[in-house]
Amino acid sequence: MPAEHRVDPALFDAVAAQLTRSGYAVLDASHELVAHYSDAGHAPTQRAVDTLIDHAADTLASLSDSLADSAQELQAAALQTGTQHHRETNRSSAGSRRGLGQRS
Amino acid sequence: MTATFIQGDAASCSRIGGTMRRQSARLRQHAQSLDDALAEVMAGEGPDADVALTAVTAITGSLVALRATADDLDQAGAAVQRYATDLAEAHELGRRAQLRVTAAGLLLDGTRVVEPWGPASANEAEVRRAQVSEVQARVDQATAHVGRARARLGREVTRLTERLAGHSRVKHSAGASVLR
Numbered sequence: 001m002p003a004e005h006r007v008d009p010a011l012f013d014a015v016a017a018q019l020t021r022s023g024y025a026v027l028d029a030s031h032e033l034v035a036h037y038s039d040a041g042h043a044p045t046q047r048a049v050d051t052l053i054d055h056a057a058d059t060l061a062s063l064s065d066s067l068a069d070s071a072q073e074l075q076a077a078a079l080q081t082g083t084q085h086h087r088e089t090n091r092s093s094a095g096s097r098r099g100l101g102q103r104s
Numbered sequence: 105m106t107a108t109f110i111q112g113d114a115a116s117c118s119r120i121g122g123t124m125r126r127q128s129a130r131l132r133q134h135a136q137s138l139d140d141a142l143a144e145v146m147a148g149e150g151p152d153a154d155v156a157l158t159a160v161t162a163i164t165g166s167l168v169a170l171r172a173t174a175d176d177l178d179q180a181g182a183a184v185q186r187y188a189t190d191l192a193e194a195h196e197l198g199r200r201a202q203l204r205v206t207a208a209g210l211l212l213d214g215t216r217v218v219e220p221w222g223p224a225s226a227n228e229a230e231v232r233r234a235q236v237s238e239v240q241a242r243v244d245q246a247t248a249h250v251g252r253a254r255a256r257l258g259r260e261v262t263r264l265t266e267r268l269a270g271h272s273r274v275k276h277s278a279g280a281s282v283l284r
Binding site: 011012015018021022025026029036037038039040041042044048049051052056058059062063067070073074077 | 119
């Protein structure tokens with residue numbers, strides 16, 4: 001029977017770290033957008049552009065939150081998987097020891 | 105000489121458009137890195153596959169939103185940059201029209217070409233009057249150019265604002281993720 005390919009909990013951690021980095025980048029983008037000033041030269045056009053920038057900044061901020069939440073949840077999943085691995089490894093090594101004891 | 109009847113700063117519009125596009129490219133890079141990281145998790149099998157799948161499902165929503173937002177930002181940046189180019193062209197058309205107004209001895213009242221008040225010989229007045237419609241056409245060309253650009257930008261901005269608000273609503277209403 002082939003060995004089971006298990007998901008390494010470190011992989012979850014790596015994805016969580018990437019999610020965190022992306023979350024920060026998205027938040028930076030949101031801040032940078034609202035920090036800019038533009039002069040469209042026409043009041044209704046200016047209002048439309050400002051509204052677009054506000055919506056884009058809000059969307060990015062909300063996306064940043066959602067990425068941060070996913071990162072936290074993934075870290076929790078990694079912890080859960082890691083604990084499970086640890087328990088199974090202990091159980092299997094205890095079983096091997098018992099097996100060895102029976103043979104001797 | 106700058107045309108006083110064309111308002112707006114093309115350079116500042118170009119800068120904000122460029123910022124949007126640069127951020128869009130950055131967000132796409134992050135989306136790609138997340139995709140690569142997720143692909144490794146997806147390759148896993150066995151008892152952790154369920155946890156992996158749940159994690160991937162949760163993150164996929166954010167990834168889709170990240171890509172969609174990056175696309176919209178790129179389109180918004182392109183629209184604002186296009187407007188900046190049109191505005192710069194309108195400024196140039198306006199500058200030339202303004203020179204023509206001055207050369208013809210006429211005045212601008214807003215965007216309307218008018219004859220100046222005061223004494224003038226009948227011949228001088230006749231020469232000025234004869235040039236009004238041609239000079240007005242030059243001014244109109246500049247104002248129409250910027251007017252079309254504003255209308256185009258307005259349509260694009262309205263469409264993209266609705267889309268961006270839509271992404272934001274979807275993320276808010278998603279609330280708790282699948283992992284919970």
